[in-house]
Amino acid sequence: MENLALIAQVQGYTAIALGLIIGLGAIGACIGIGIMGSKFLEAAARQPELIPTLQGRMFLLAGLIDAAFLIGVALAMFFAFANPLLARFG
Amino acid sequence: MASEATLSSTEYISHHLTHETVGQGFWTWNVDSLFMSGLLGVVTIALFYSVARKATSGVPGRWQAFVEMVVEFIDTTVKEVFHLDRGFLAPLALTIFVWVFLMNAMDLLPVDLPPTIAGWFGFNHWRAVPTADANTTFAMSLTVLIVVLFYSVKAKGAGGYAHELFTAPFGSNPLLWIPNFVLNVVELLSKPVSLAMRLFGNMYAGELVFMLIALLGASVFTLTVGSAAGFVGQLAMGAAWSIFHILIITLQAFIFMVLTVVYAAMATEHH
Numbered sequence: 184m185e186n187l188a189l190i191a192q193v194q195g196y197t198a199i200a201l202g203l204i205i206g207l208g209a210i211g212a213c214i215g216i217g218i219m220g221s222k223f224l225e226a227a228a229r230q231p232e233l234i235p236t237l238q239g240r241m242f243l244l245a246g247l248i249d250a251a252f253l254i255g256v257a258l259a260m261f262f263a264f265a266n267p268l269l270a271r272f273g
Numbered sequence: 274m275a276s277e278a279t280l281s282s283t284e285y286i287s288h289h290l291t292h293e294t295v296g297q298g299f300w301t302w303n304v305d306s307l308f309m310s311g312l313l314g315v316v317t318i319a320l321f322y323s324v325a326r327k328a329t330s331g332v333p334g335r336w337q338a339f340v341e342m343v344v345e346f347i348d349t350t351v352k353e354v355f356h357l358d359r360g361f362l363a364p365l366a367l368t369i370f371v372w373v374f375l376m377n378a379m380d381l382l383p384v385d386l387p388p389t390i391a392g393w394f395g396f397n398h399w400r401a402v403p404t405a406d407a408n409t410t411f412a413m414s415l416t417v418l419i420v421v422l423f424y425s426v427k428a429k430g431a432g433g434y435a436h437e438l439f440t441a442p443f444g445s446n447p448l449l450w451i452p453n454f455v456l457n458v459v460e461l462l463s464k465p466v467s468l469a470m471r472l473f474g475n476m477y478a479g480e481l482v483f484m485l486i487a488l489l490g491a492s493v494f495t496l497t498v499g500s501a502a503g504f505v506g507q508l509a510m511g512a513a514w515s516i517f518h519i520l521i522i523t524l525q526a527f528i529f530m531v532l533t534v535v536y537a538a539m540a541t542e543h544h
């Protein structure tokens with residue numbers, strides 16, 4: 184019974200951590216994409232002839248910005264489905 | 274019924290996240306990742322080889338036009354970043370791009386198809402996406418590290434590179450040798466780690482979302498309104514996520530390739 188309470192506690196804290204990982208990561212990634220997208224549109228409006236060059240770089244950077252967030256999501260998913268912190272309780 | 278369903282869904286996910294392995298401890302071989310990546314490598318080579326054999330200077334066929342497009346795209350990308358002789362780096366970049374793209378593209382197969390096919394041959398588990406296995410991505414990024422070291426030594430000589438490792442950012446005062454070296458080692462090691470984790474994280478998260486979507490329609494055979502809604506939701510979300518994922522897999526393959534070239538170009542710069 185005590186074990187059950189401990190497991191519930193670990194699961195509860197893990198759930199909070201998952202929310203923080205995904206939520207904070209999403210905030211960062213969205214702000215980053217937003218800043219980059221606005222700058223891209225600004226630059227495209229000023230010099231439309233640069234759009235093809237800038238577009239490739241924008242997608243590259245979008246991937247880089249998203250990467251840290253998606254690594255966080257992957258870690259969070261891993262903890263959601265196979266929580267190694269619970270392994271101790273058998 | 275509800276609790277039974279959630280239990281089995283957790284089991285479903287963790288079953289899909291288990292590798293088919295041979296061996297113990299450090300010498301555990303992930304058979305599925307090895308087989309799939311090897312198979313896709315062979316597919317890549319065979320495709321490009323057959324196209325190259327049949328290449329004509331006349332009107333190109335569809336495949337030849339496609340391969341020429343890919344090769345030209347990679348070559349211009351490498352040319353923009355890397356200014357020395359790219360006789361080795363451009364083919365390497367092409368290999369990385371096509372291979373990683375094909376490995377990522379295994380994500381678009383239905384999540385239950387590869388395990389079912391593998392089940393006919395007596396395998397209990399089968400993960401079809403080699404790049405959703407950290408071992409594969411780290412193997413590739415460590416190879417990139419070797420390439421970076423090779424280009425560093427080639428551009429500066431072994432002595433010159435050692436000199437740079439100890440004196441590069443701060444200066445050549447003997448007191449600064451240790452901080453310089455530590456900083457350089459951290460910089461060098463952060464490259465393969467970030468490369469591998471980026472690709473692995475993207476593919477792992479994508480695969481998991483596909484599994485979660487697959488769970489939506491799991492109870493379709495109970496023939497209730499809820500299960501039907503779940504099935505429709507699975508179709509809609511699966512389609513949406515697949516289309517979005519086409520962008521992600523291409524982007525990640527491209528990023529892996531471009532960063533390899535960028536790292537090699539950085540390695541050849543003199544300080």
